[in-house]
Amino acid sequence: MSRLATDRDVTPLEASASARSWSVFPAGSNGEFNLPRELSIVIARGEGCRLWDTEGREFLDFSLGWGSVLVGHADPRITAAVVRQAPLGSNFAYVTENSLRLAEELVRLSPACDRVRFCASGTEATMYCQRLARAASGRMKILKFEGAYHGANEIGVTSLFGAKLKDWPQPEPLGDGIAAIVEPHVLVAPFNDLATTGRILAENAQELAAVIVEPLHRCLPPQPGFLAGLRKLCDDHGVLLIFDEVVTGFRMAYAGAQEYYGVVPDLVAYGKALGGGYSIGAFGGRIDIMELVAESRLNRDKYVWTASTLGGNPISSAAALATLEVLRGPNVYPRLHMLGAYLRDGMTRVLRELSVPAQVIGDGPLAQIAFATGPLASSRDIWRGDSASGRAMMLALFARGVFLNPLGTKLYISLAHDEAICDEFLNRLRDALVELKQA
Numbered sequence: 068m069s070r071l072a073t074d075r076d077v078t079p080l081e082a083s084a085s086a087r088s089w090s091v092f093p094a095g096s097n098g099e100f101n102l103p104r105e106l107s108i109v110i111a112r113g114e115g116c117r118l119w120d121t122e123g124r125e126f127l128d129f130s131l132g133w134g135s136v137l138v139g140h141a142d143p144r145i146t147a148a149v150v151r152q153a154p155l156g157s158n159f160a161y162v163t164e165n166s167l168r169l170a171e172e173l174v175r176l177s178p179a180c181d182r183v184r185f186c187a188s189g190t191e192a193t194m195y196c197q198r199l200a201r202a203a204s205g206r207m208k209i210l211k212f213e214g215a216y217h218g219a220n221e222i223g224v225t226s227l228f229g230a231k232l233k234d235w236p237q238p239e240p241l242g243d244g245i246a247a248i249v250e251p252h253v254l255v256a257p258f259n260d261l262a263t264t265g266r267i268l269a270e271n272a273q274e275l276a277a278v279i280v281e282p283l284h285r286c287l288p289p290q291p292g293f294l295a296g297l298r299k300l301c302d303d304h305g306v307l308l309i310f311d312e313v314v315t316g317f318r319m320a321y322a323g324a325q326e327y328y329g330v331v332p333d334l335v336a337y338g339k340a341l342g343g344g345y346s347i348g349a350f351g352g353r354i355d356i357m358e359l360v361a362e363s364r365l366n367r368d369k370y371v372w373t374a375s376t377l378g379g380n381p382i383s384s385a386a387a388l389a390t391l392e393v394l395r396g397p398n399v400y401p402r403l404h405m406l407g408a409y410l411r412d413g414m415t416r417v418l419r420e421l422s423v424p425a426q427v428i429g430d431g432p433l434a435q436i437a438f439a440t441g442p443l444a445s446s447r448d449i450w451r452g453d454s455a456s457g458r459a460m461m462l463a464l465f466a467r468g469v470f471l472n473p474l475g476t477k478l479y480i481s482l483a484h485d486e487a488i489c490d491e492f493l494n495r496l497r498d499a500l501v502e503l504k505q506a
């Protein structure tokens with residue numbers, strides 16, 4: 068029978084929305100949530116730091132569109148900017164007044180960016196940074212840190228979970244279909260370990276295009292001097308430094324990790340918070356590297372192809388301009404940092420109260436509970452802990468109306484959160500941990 072004639076067995080509309088989602092999405096979702104069937108939901112709407120599912124159940128949102136909605140859901144200032152732009156056209160795949168103003172603001176605020184280009188996601192942004200580094204240097208290898216996520220591109224997911232814990236600098240391809248691309252071209256080092264990273268750089272400098280780093284490695288802060296030391300190692304060995312600021316950008320400070328940690332890379336990737344929840348990615352850097360994308364170079368040496376149908380579209384750019392205006396407002400970053408510290412302190416208190424062998428990590432408006440004891444400097448230190456308890460806690464929180472990603476384990480805070488919401492979260496955390504202790 069031809070495919071067109073197939074009458075697929077789609078779950079009828081009378082069934083629950085979550086049952087229907089399992090009949091059309093692998094694992095019932097569009098991403099890596101990995102929720103058990105009985106917990107999966109379908110979201111109807113969000114407002115501020117809350118969302119509601121199609122059954123009318125309310126959740127406190129500590130995922131925030133994986134951190135893309137830093138201002139809070141459906142903020143009227145962002146919505147108004149989108150509504151103003153919508154009747155004027157949604158995409159021209161060319162420079163608009165909005166994308167021009169946004170590019171000007173990025174070049175103004177980001178110490179690394181002489182020039183920028185837009186794309187539609189963080190995955191694209193880090194991919195272009197890697198490609199630019201290879202073209203500029205004429206070298207093929209990229210060094211990343213074990214456990215870092217730079218998006219769904221081949222390098223971005225390498226050694227993300229460290230199931231095999233290989234010796235440095237061997238990469239561990241994540242999943243099938245990418246080993247032949249990753250194994251010869253990716254080197255992996257432990258975060259916060261300058262000695263091992265320096266040794267790998269010294270041994271591979273002739274073939275190494277760049278080091279790519281999440282300045283806040285997932286939720287693990289860089290130790291004092293680590294990022295500056297990395298900058299120096301890259302300079303000493305003639306290797307480019309890429310900051311993946313998809314999470315840290317506009318979140319740790321207005322100028323992201325570059326401002327907050329005081330280190331300037333050669334290339335930088337942005338996404339998430341920049342778009343205020345609308346699809347966006349951006350990459351930028353030194354003029355001599357960024358000029359390699361100029362289309363006048365096509366078919367010449369050192370030309371880098373970039374293209375993104377929706378990149379920098381006027382609606383996402385309008386949302387981004389409105390988001391940045393909010394973020395430039397008074398007391399934004401002191402408040403985000405205060406709330407992050409409030410949440411982390413509260414989580415630590417609850418863990419101590421219940422004698423749970425776990426600790427809280429994070430910085431700025433980000434927090435994570437790691438079920439591990441001892442000092443935590445790198446992903447391997449966290450992986451040595453008890454990940455099953457971590458997942459059980461996240462699922463118990465989800466069941467108590469906290470929307471989060473049980474795989475990601477990172478909690479995001481928005482400007483719409485406040486101390487009372489954090490207290491509500493802490494009560495649910497206490498309940499969840501008590502239940503797990505009794506299980």
Ligand SMILES: Cc1ncc(COP(=O)(O)O)c(C=O)c1O
Pocket residue numbers: 133187188189190191193216217218219281311312313314338339
């Ligand atoms: C640090 C980092 N880089 C890149 C990405 C990929 O961004 P996107 O999902 O927009 O492709 C993510 C997404 O979680 C991320 O956390």
